[in-house]
Amino acid sequence: MKKMLTLLVAIALGAVTPAMAETTLEKIARTGVLTIGARTGSPPFAFVDAQNQWVGFSIDLVEQLILPTLSKKVGKPVKLEKKESTPPTRIPLLASNAVDLIAETMTDTRSRRDSVDFSLTFFVTGAQFLVKKGSPIKGIKSIAGRRVAAQQGSTNARIIREQAPKAQLREFPDQPAAFQALAQGQVDTYTNDGIQLAGLKAKAPNPRGWEIVGDFYSYEPYGMALRKGDADFRGVVNNGLMEGIDSGKFFDIYEKWFGPKGELPYPMSPDIKKFMIYQAVPK
Amino acid sequence: MTYQFDWSVLWTGQSGEWLLQGILTTLGISTLAWLLAAALGTVSGALRTVPFAPLRALATCYVEFFRNVPLLVWMFFWYFAVPPLLPGPLQDWLFNHGAEFWAGMFALGVYHGARFSEMIRSGIQSIPKTQFEAALSTGLTTAQTYRFVIIPIALRLIIPPIANESLNLLKNSSVALTISVTELTFQTRQIETYTARAFEALTAGTVIYLALCLGIATLMTKIERRFALPGMIGRVASAEH
The missing domain is CATH 3.40.190.10 (Periplasmic binding protein-like II)
Incomplete structure (x- = not known):
């Protein structure tokens, strides 16, 4: 030792x-x-x-x-x-x-x-948003009042809380649960680092049904x-x-x-x- | 290197507010779930002892199905599988108005209801059969016998195990964080994220759970004494907690 x-x-x-x-x-x-x-x-x-x-x-x-x-x-x-x-x-x-x-x-x-x-x-x-194709959400400025899923304990959740206090934040401990909630409509969007979202989208049963939107609101x-x-x-x-x-x-x-x-x-x-x-x- | 504790993180910034919010959510979800569990448990526990087989079977199905599947699965079930069965506008309304809280409440309540049920059944079955017969012979119907004689006694008998199960229910409410209910454990983690002070945050959570549980235990002891039947559960009146 x-x-x-x-x-x-x-x-x-x-x-x-x-x-x-x-x-x-x-x-x-x-x-x-x-x-x-x-x-x-x-x-x-x-x-x-x-x-x-x-x-x-x-x-x-x-x-x-x-x-x-x-x-x-x-x-x-x-x-x-x-x-x-x-x-x-x-x-x-x-x-x-x-x-x-x-x-x-x-x-x-x-x-x-x-x-x-x-x-x-x-x-x-950097952090972006994953939404169903055709969603009105276009970035951090258009999530007021919307239900937004984020990873529990991530810096993204923290930034949303500070910059978009009107969004309804739902924090999930893991990615699959958050994605499931998005797929079923419990939430309107899921936010994480863009590259993570791209990975999620690529693995989804119907990748074309999803869109990654918004400018980076965090920088990696x-x-x-x-x-x-x-x-x-x-x-x-x-x-x-x-x-x-x-x-x-x-x-x-x-x-x-x-x-x-x-x-x-x-x-x-x-x-x-x-x-x-x-x-x-x-x- | 020794860890330098910095307890001030628990009251600086938003920590205090978060902890308070967490306590309120935990108490809220646990209280409602407890009421649901008590109602379901009493009814199904009583049904498991009635002299009518189909009702017994129904209650047995409920108990065995709900208590033998992990609570976590029930959380996902009520949050992910139930809403799609509802009409669209209602779904959307629910999602905007704390669907995760209600899903968590149902998961906890129905799961613990199955466990309460077994306690109620054991309480009823510990009552001598002659008591039942005596009640019937006074002219009461079976339903009345249950309502006025058997259940009031059974509920008194099972206060200690119910207290135990209630503490479990309170602590199990932390599983609801998996479906994004911002209860006490969630808030403790939140403080940890913001301050990188894991030990302080977890200690705060532990102490709060301990205090809540001790509070419930004390309350249950009071209830036990208040409703004790002299002569029947006589030991309780004099026993120290």
Whole structure:
């Protein structure tokens, strides 16, 4: 137990003051390997598919955009190695040098920036509304007096309570119950992060009968996390993403996973597309 | 590292208001469900002892069906499966006027009614058969015998187990949060969400449930003493709670 504790403390301290014997770029130049942490069950970002292949949007971004730039930078081909990371393990994995980059569904927040650095934002989602096709609900401004289901304890419920006090909020502990209530008319709409709603819609018996509406009323930008203070490596990761955005390859990959024929249809709004393009600073 | 308690989260912000609202909802749903359970339990408990087989069978079906299915399933049943049977406009009106509260109330009341029923039956069956015969021989009909002799005695006999079951009912009302009834447990979780203070919020919830249950237990003891029949349930009058 004491040993475990010492180990934990060491990992925790590691997150604050990484004992950098060598920078990440030096390490990759020496070993020729980039190790990333990704999820195994988070489609379409990173998951094991029917052919037992570990694939996904965030893995493609690393493989097709970041790896080439990285190889050019260190002057030799770099191999990709994947390890499983989960929300509770991802920061310790990074801090202990077990992985160099976290490429999953991690929201970039100011408090997380105290312990890790983030790449550019590569995916944006935020809270929206799932409604039956043709519903008069168009967003957070049109839910006054309506029955709105939300996930119990979510920040979304909190925002609704503050910004739309006239809505009749019904909080359900789990997604299936909330969706059932929506399907039967107990509630008029269900609110959650857009990408969650897209997943729900795709799995519904009749996906075409549902619509995801409204501007994001909360903001969840996903970024790739890397060790704090490793500016050179972060530069390479960002350059890879920016070149992908410039060349349009980034959007092709997005289309492959989130397009109409993708694993999970979730079209990129014009605003988000603009935001992605503006993230890529000039050469 | 030791956990630093910060009890102030329970009265700063909206916490106090939420807890109060939670207590009122919990008491409201439990009281109504209790009344429903007592009514259903008394009727079906009595029917299970009558000398007429079809009525006995009907009551047995009710009891076995409702007490042997988990309460959670009943919550979903009353919330999801019952409303579609109602006409459209009424459905919509209900959904706008606390359908989840009423669904939760029915789920609790009907479920606990089946359990009350068994207690009533045991109360009735513990009354000597001669009492029944004596009542009939005074010229009362079977229904009158039940109404004026058997049930009044049975209800007095079963106060202790009923008190027990009432406490269960109150605590089971927390299951209603699965269909979004904002009762006490829901509000405790809400405080936890807003303040990230799980221990404080759960402690508050625990203490409140404890206080409510102790209140009910005390009340039931008072009722037991007030209605005790001298000579028949004589021990009760002198026994300490």
